[in-house]
Amino acid sequence: MEAAVACLADHGWAGSTVSVVAERAGVSRGAAQHHFPTREDLFTGAVEYVAEERSAALRALPVQGRAQVVAALVDLYTGPLFRAALQLWVAASNEDQLRPRVTELEARVGRETHRIAVELLGADESRPGSRETVQGLLDMARGLGLANLLTDDAARRARVVEQWAALVDEGLG
Amino acid sequence: MEAAVACLADHGWAGSTVSVVAERAGVSRGAAQHHFPTREDLFTGAVEYVAEERSAALRALPVQGRAQVVAALVDLYTGPLFRAALQLWVAASNEDQLRPRVTELEARVGRETHRIAVELLGADESRPGSRETVQGLLDMARGLGLANLLTDDAARRARVVEQWAALVDEGLG
Numbered sequence: 001m002e003a004a005v006a007c008l009a010d011h012g013w014a015g016s017t018v019s020v021v022a023e024r025a026g027v028s029r030g031a032a033q034h035h036f037p038t039r040e041d042l043f044t045g046a047v048e049y050v051a052e053e054r055s056a057a058l059r060a061l062p063v064q065g066r067a068q069v070v071a072a073l074v075d076l077y078t079g080p081l082f083r084a085a086l087q088l089w090v091a092a093s094n095e096d097q098l099r100p101r102v103t104e105l106e107a108r109v110g111r112e113t114h115r116i117a118v119e120l121l122g123a124d125e126s127r128p129g130s131r132e133t134v135q136g137l138l139d140m141a142r143g144l145g146l147a148n149l150l151t152d153d154a155a156r157r158a159r160v161v162e163q164w165a166a167l168v169d170e171g172l173g
Numbered sequence: 174m175e176a177a178v179a180c181l182a183d184h185g186w187a188g189s190t191v192s193v194v195a196e197r198a199g200v201s202r203g204a205a206q207h208h209f210p211t212r213e214d215l216f217t218g219a220v221e222y223v224a225e226e227r228s229a230a231l232r233a234l235p236v237q238g239r240a241q242v243v244a245a246l247v248d249l250y251t252g253p254l255f256r257a258a259l260q261l262w263v264a265a266s267n268e269d270q271l272r273p274r275v276t277e278l279e280a281r282v283g284r285e286t287h288r289i290a291v292e293l294l295g296a297d298e299s300r301p302g303s304r305e306t307v308q309g310l311l312d313m314a315r316g317l318g319l320a321n322l323l324t325d326d327a328a329r330r331a332r333v334v335e336q337w338a339a340l341v342d343e344g345l346g
Contacts, residue, residue, distance in 0.1 A: 143318075
C-alpha cells in the first residue's frame with residue numbers, strides 16, 4: 001500500500017501500474033494482481049488505506065491546544081499521501097472509469113477528516129458558523145498542500161498556519 | 174488561448190497537444206505551431222494569458238465590501254482556468270521539462286493575485302497577521318477549487334465563504 005502511494009505520488013496516474021508497484025514493493029506481479037485485479041482497485045485501495053492509517057495516527061496524538069491541532073491537520077495535506085490523492089483526483093476528472101470510485105473515496109475520507117477535526121478542535125457544531133469554520137480550515141489545508149506541490153513552501157506555511165489558528169479559535173468561540 | 178485552457182481542463186496534460194487545440198480553435202495546425210513551437214509554450218502561455226484576463230476583470234469589479242470581494246476571489250479558483258492550471262501543476266510535478274516553467278508561472282500569478290486581493294480587501298500589510306490572513310484566504314480558495322473538481326460543491330462553498338469572510342474581516346481589523 002505504501003509502495004502504491006509512493007508510486008502514484010512520484011509518477012502520476014499515467015506512470016502507475018500494478019507491475020511497477022509490485023517491483024517497488026518486492027512482491028511478485030502475480031501476487032499483486034491476485035489481490036488487485038485492476039489498477040483502479042490497487043490505487044484507490046492504497047490511498048484509502050494510507051489515509052486511514054494517518055487518521056488513526058492523528059486521533060492518537062496528544063492534544064495540546066488548538067494551534068497544535070491546526071498544525072497537525074495541515075500536516076495531513078503535505079507529503080506523499082496528499083500528492084498521491086491529488087494525482088488520483090486529477091486523473092479521475094478526465095477518466096470516466098475512475099471518477100465514481102475516486103468521488104466516493106474522497107467523500108468518505110473527507111467526512112472522516114472532518115469528524116476528527118471537530119473532535120480534536122473541540123468544536124461545538126450546534127453553534128452557528130462552527131461547522132463552516134472547520135470546513136474552511138480543511139479547505140485551506142488542502143490549498144496549502146497544493147502550494148507545496150512544486151516548491152518547498154514550509155516557511156510561508158508555518159506563518160499562515162499560526163495566523164489561521166488564531167482565526168479558527170475566534171470562529172469556534 | 175481560451176481553446177488551449179479548455180482543452181487542458183477537459184483532457185489533462187496527456188490529452189493536450191498543439192494540434193488538438195488548433196482544431197478546437199478553428200485555426201490551421203501550421204499557424205498554431207508557428208506561434209507556439211512546443212506544447213510547453215502553448216499551454217503555459219495560455220494559462221498565463223487567461224489568468225491575466227481574469228485578474229484584470231477582477232480589478233475592474235466595483236468593490237462592495239469585503240464579503241463580496243472574498244466571494245469574487247474564491248470564484249477565480251472554480252471553473253476552467255483553475256482546472257487547467259491544476260492539470261499543469263500536477264503534470265509539472267512529474268515532468269522535469271515542465272516543472273521550472275510552471276513553477277515560475279505559478280509564482281508570478283500567485284504574486285499578482287495576492288496584490289489584487291490586498292488592494293480589493295483594503296488590507297494593511299504593515300499590521301501583524303494581515304499578510305498571512307490574505308495568504309490563507311487564497312490558500313482556502315485554492316482548496317475550495319480542488320473540492321469542486323469532481324463534484325459540484327457550490328452550496329457548501331457558499332456557506333464556507335460566508336463564514337470565512339467574517340473571520341477574514343476580523344483578521345484584517
